Amino acid sequence: MGKKKTIKRLEKEVDRLKAELDKTETSAKKKLKKVEKNAAALQDRVVELIKQRDAKRVPDEKPSSAAGGSTSATTSSTRAASSSTSTARKTAPAKKSPAKKAPQKSTPQKAAGTSVTASKTVVQLRSEAKAKGIKGYSTMNKAQLVHALS
Structure with missing residues (x-):
């Protein structure tokens, strides 16, 4: 008689655990759908931002090298996907690059071209x-570029 009671008690426990497992599974599916x-x-949003940037x-500008351009988009997509996997924590905004040194103020001399x-x-x-191999062109403003190219 002791065996029957134990079996019945274990069957009830198994049923309870099955119900709890079903609840947990349903909850996990809901969370997965949300994620x-x-x-x-x-x-x-990333695709939209890339389209806006493009x-x-x-039109005359050549896109950055294939590796650089796709890496940037891939990194953004990866960052977006990884941040969405954790709905409980909020992601911090992307850090801005450190401020660049202020370009030298110079007035370009007028040339014929x-x-x-x-x-x-x-x-x-x-x-x-x-293309001409001028160093520091990426930090120059328009006036400095005109001066350097003339």
């Missing part, structure tokens, strides 16, 4: 400076 939804929303680019160079955008001037 997937958040991840999809973040991915859509739309702001000047300056008007043509001055009508170009900073992006175009930087690409020209890069």
Whole structure:
């Protein structure tokens, strides 16, 4: 008779544990759906931001190297996906790069070809400076680029 009681008690415990497991599974599925939804929303936002960035680019500008461009997008997507996996914690905003040194203030001297160079955008001037091997072009402002290229 003791065996029957023990078996019955164990069967009740198994049933209770099954019910608890079902609850936990249902809760986990709900949380997973929420995380997937958040991840999809973040991915859509990243794609939207990339499109906005690309739309702001000047058509003459060459995109950064394939490795650099895709790495940036991949990193953003990865960051977005990883931040969505933890809905309980909030992610801190991306850290800004340290402030660059203020460029030297100089007034470029007018040269014969300056008007043509001055009508170009900073992006175009930087690409020209890069092509000519001018060092420090990435931190120069438009006036400095015009001066360096003339």
